[in-house]
Amino acid sequence: KNQVEQSPQSLIILEGKNCTLQCNYTVSPFSNLRWYKQDTGRGPVSLTIMTFSENTKSNGRYTATLDADTKQSSLHITASQLSDSASYICVVSGGGSQGNLIFGKGTKLSVKP
């Protein structure tokens, strides 16, 4: 069964610290993997997307990595800010159409001053 598992479920860090969120998937075939950020009370916003051949992609203080062999991805946040408090959702596409996206349950990150 195609699944996307994210860990941890929730995380609390102090402002200025780094953190890493994990995403493991069993989706096959694999087309691409995307990370979304969802602020409380708002819709998700895309951070990065990676295809099979990409290992790393950055968007400001956000760096996503992909290991297609082990079917793992991580999202690293550097020098966290209060505005990074949000849920981060990993989404995997197995190809075909956008009707076949597999969403993880998300990691809820809280950044404390």
Added chain:
Amino acid sequence: DAEITQSPRHKITETGRQVTLACHQTWNHNNMFWYRQDLGHGLRLIHYSYGVQDTNKGEVSDGYSVSRSNTEDLPLTLESAASSQTSVYFCASSVRAGTGETQYFGPGTRLLVL
């Protein structure tokens, strides 16, 4: 600025009533999607459309319907609301059909069915 909007933002209704949630986008995107988001679940696809007069069922379509009469709008109708349909509903749109295309999400509608 082009955008995607949802209305109402909050809705309380009673079991058995028909409810329609509106989604409107001004990007002229061909593709539109409806998801629901519940605690303990990832976003789950309800219905989607790749263009005018096109509609497709998603993973959790039972009890929901959509119609696409123009490019800008994809209203979601709950035929007979049930308590299990209490959720946060998100509409999204994208330019093209490829799986690498970014979906842009609306702000969500929080629905409570009593």
